[in-house]
Amino acid sequence: MAAVKACNILITGANRGLGLETVKQLLENSCQKHIFATCRDPDGPKSEALRELARKHPSVITIICLDVDDPCSIKESAKKVGSLLGNNGLNLLVNNAAIVARGTIHTSRVEDMKNTFNTNVIGPLLIIREYQPYLQTAAKASRTPGMSCNKAAVINISSVAGSMTRKPSNHIQSPVLPYSMSKAGFNMLTVLAAEELKADEILCMALHPGWVKTELGGEKAPLEPKESVEGMLRVIGSLTEKQHGGFLDYTGETIPW
Template sequence: MTALKACKILITGANRGLGLEIVKQLSEDSCQKHIFATCRDPDGSKSEALRELAKKHPNVITIIRLDADDPCSVKESAKKVGSLVGKNGLNLLVNNAAIVANGTVQTSSVEDMKNTFNTNVIGPLLIIREYLPYLQIAAKASGTPGMSCNKAAFINISTIAGSMTRIPSIYNQFPTLPYAVSKAGFNMLTVLAAEEIKADEILCMALHPGWVKTELGGDDATLEPKESVEGMLRVIGSLTEKQHGRFLDYTGETVPW
């Protein structure tokens, strides 16, 4: 399975796609964990698979409402999780929730630009801000030097569509300007957050999951969610301060900004 031994873990966008697969694989791990699986509408039809998974692992998975596009929801979720994590804090937060909108310079709507930026950049910013105190607690409680995802970490699930180096070669095939621009902003958020929190010894980095067959990735994608998540969890479990502020893919290879 995975070398990840973090005890308290929060996953955003956990009701479908990669988020759901991450929760599934972590819940099957032999290491004792408490997973906070967050999503926009825990009681809705799109969260049925997550609810069923939580029923199978009632002592491991707690479902929390968190809408990345709603600052009040982010704040309320942090209060709830904070009341549950205890004196050792939160070890790992995976910023996975995101939306996609297609378009080009000539066709992208103002609404799509605003919506993708709100969910993919402002949402993660607020999540990092609200949950930072609980990761600071975990970092201090660990009593160990250095950085790791078992101690305290923010992992931001990004994409090569947010890479200014890589996007030109795939833009004709994937004309998703609102998504690409928002993910480039997300990558900058990762770099600056990493700079701010390095003194707290909280690891922060961006991770590209590959092109995955999910609702977001589409049926033509080359990877199954299981394979992508297995790779990401191996990478996450191996991270140290050497990868702080970096951009890697699910195999551990560096992705250019």
């Protein structure tokens, strides 16, 4: 596996599912790093597993309160992380937090549409905006040419459900219109962010984790979080500027937008 050698990493939605598993597997990597594990309610019952990891690895993990639905929370989290980063900058930002809502054209509720877009599109946009200065700092500090996730990168954990090429084939069997539309928007955010971040040599791409057995994916999903994250970290560790602005899955396969 290609190692993720990024020194300073921030992961949203790190208290459960894929986010928590990513923190766990990054801890197994021998490369020296600091992980900013963010979640909405660090003191709540759903964050106990993350708190336990932080207690075991206090020099590696810092838990940060970040509510993706709250612009003020995003801004405050960036100030907090910035004060801890100092002059080193942020090497890797993983936009992982997301919610899912089911529905069709006729059954999708307006409230579900708004909540899903706030969490899955607007939140990540604001996170990229607030953390971009720290990514720029890391890119400038690197003496390595080109782009990589060890230098400065934004990885957007997306979904094949946001692919306008792939999703229509199973829409009737799996009607998640609010989620699919939000992930399509998230994918567009990735493409446009990649254009804006290119001048700073900050790599940006979307990554599909597969259908994973998590609170979001459900018990019928064929993939365990461990397998999905192992694949994603393998892909992340081997990314180059050739994948900038692209859409891959956890095996490294290119997904059509």
